Amino acid sequence: MRDSPAASHDEGHTPSLDRSAVLELRHIRKTFAGVVALEDATLALHAGHVHALVGENGAGKSTLIKVLAGVHTPDDGQILQHGRLVHFNSPAQARDAGVAVIYQEPTLFPDLSVAENIFMGRHPVDPRTRRVRWSALYAEVRALLRQVGLDLDPRERVRGLSVADQQLVEVAKALSLKARVLIMDEPTAALTPSEVERLFDIVRRLRGQGVAVVFIGHRLDEIFVLADEITVLRDGVGLGVWPAADLTADRVIALMVGRDLKTLYEKAPAAPGNVALRVENLRREGVFANISFNVRSGEIVGLAGLVGAGRTEVARAIFGIDRLDGGKVWLKEQLVAFRSARSAVKAGLAYVPEDRQSQGLVLPLPISQNVTLPLLREMARGGFLRPARERALSQEYAGRLRLRARSVRQAVRELSGGNQQKVVLSKWLATRPIVLILDEPTRGIDVGAKAEVHRLMGELAAGGLAILMISSDLPEILAMSDRILTMREGRLVGEFDRAEATPVRVMAAAAGQPAAMGVGA
């Protein structure tokens, strides 16, 4: 799966012990319950520089900044501050060392005032009476808000603020901490272009004041506007650092996605039949709009995009879990409008959610009961379930899917991730769907099981099932899809035939990189 950076590309500069760095992470390794999130990541931050951290979904960016912020302690590797070894065992320690983080989701207290959000735990107090000096607090906050260009009353509650304003409150908080290192995790994801411009002005001002800024983002155009250096992460490994001027968007994408695709299962080309699912102008206020596509029986359509592009939301809306604000859905050329998941299943739609543990499976129950969960009515006679029938049905699917388990009586909890995914698949296949929507079908399962799930998907499609596969795993999208749709920020931004799809094209469309787009968009 993973090729070494040196083998595939000219290497970036891997900094040697660097005393000029404000903060440096060296060879950080971090695993969660045996899953490697970071293998060997190195990051050196310099005063007065904006450092962009880029990588695909799941490359380890968020884990890396959480190490930097003291939220996670690394299993291995060092953190150096001005060349001296330090340990961040808590967010408070990192904060005291001058590291401020603006997370993707604002970490604010919605029912407290802007001022208290900025100075929580650090209110100025009268040393004698211990009373909070509100006037001093508000004066200080007013000055901070001016610096970030926010025209707000410090006493206003945060709950009423727009996402952009909340983000600026977070920036004000970082300013109040006199942060030497400011980390921003996808700060522009929810902002309008003018809000982004305002934020960037502030970032540039901070850079001028000697703050080291870490910027994590997916929009490469933004990164090239702002960043001085770029570090690329792939599969938890830092590939190196480059001056932004030495890179192009195409090169960054190539570095992010570059890996050997040959080891993957390759779906045989489909002989698509009739249109099984057709949607037109689907719209959900503030989430997605103008979504039109179709899926033919026997075809696998891949839905690519970055996390948060609105793909899952589209699937949920088609399936009747979330309400649609507009648009039409046809199933086998019949206009349908599902008001519940139940009616969608009845009509022949199946949706396998992304988070199989919480949404797709009842872990303590045996395989047989999980498989027959959507079919309880068929499994019962006179209101009582018939376990023998449950077992027979689940046995049939277990065989077809080559499920590895002691028996169908085994609790799903005890199965591996890949086998759990097969149970989820069995469960939905047992409803005999016309269209199967798979959301991240192989996330978190090992390579072997992944290939088997892929083989299974290929067989199902060959058997006439129409499959819509949401995946953030680019190689998977490319290997499995007959057609690829790309979503970005709630819109369909690209459609590629199997023949014309390349990693760079799909990624460029997903990341909104105009230079490399165009084809098929």
Next chain:
Amino acid sequence: MDRRRLVTLVARFREFGILLVLILLVAITSVGNSNFLTSTNLEGIALDTAILVILAIGETVVILTRNIDLSVGAILGFSALFVGVVLKVHPGVPIPAALLLGAAVGLVFGLGNGLLVALGEVPAIIATLGTLGIYRGLIFVYSSGSNQHEITASDLPNNFLALATQTFLGVKLFLIIPVLLLLAAGYWLGQTRSGREVYAVGGNGAAARLAGIKSGRTVLLAFALSGALAGLGGVLYLARYAQVDTLAGSGMELNVIAAVVIGGTSTLGGVGGVLGTLIGCVLLSVINNSLVLLTDPGSAQFWSRAVYGLVILGAVVADALITGRLQRALRRRRA
């Protein structure tokens, strides 16, 4: 800008709405029964409310941290019987010492709750449901061990019983205690750093940790305070009713929690305060009193239970409606 002002208004309206209900109820009852607005009756309401308020202050702090304390009634009961026995055996114990003794007993129990929740990470509702049983059980253990199954007025020294009747500058001493506690709690929660951290912990625990706040310590403090105040309340209960058995304070936690929730403190944590709690307590006492005055003596008990339930439901529903409408309005503004 206008909608922002609306938000502030609704936030204030929470307490204001309950106040309106209270005023309405007072008006109806005083028209329906002329005995309502007599000084004797009002004083009775005030004395009933005093003990409820003391427990509700602690409960407010606990609920603000997004927890709950179900054991306050049991702590009150234990403290009342324990201090009663001590006073019977040692009639010379001065009143302040008796009050402190009760608070200390409660503090120990409260710390037990706090350790279970903060350190043991047991959900508060389960932890305090358990300790509710344990503490109530300890009352039986203690009463059979000391062979004291109840305390009556004749067991208590006269100067202690005077706690409920003595006045200071024309105000009942008994009422000064909750008023002082209310002022202190209001000042702490509203004006000091550690008080504000209570709101942070309950409002967004993850953000509080990122802000370097030691959430566990705040939660422990909240439960310790709640226990100590329930213990103190036990001593006042003893002085007011002068009749304590092993079942004293049973079910009182429900009234306490009801008062706090009606007073606008959100069970989701981080929203509310002791002013609302005071109003909630007075409202409950007035409802109780009104039901006694406006209905047949025989049916009052039954009605008061049912109305309690209705008022709590009404408050929670109103809370959900207001919050829901607010969020929708805000989402529209953001879009």
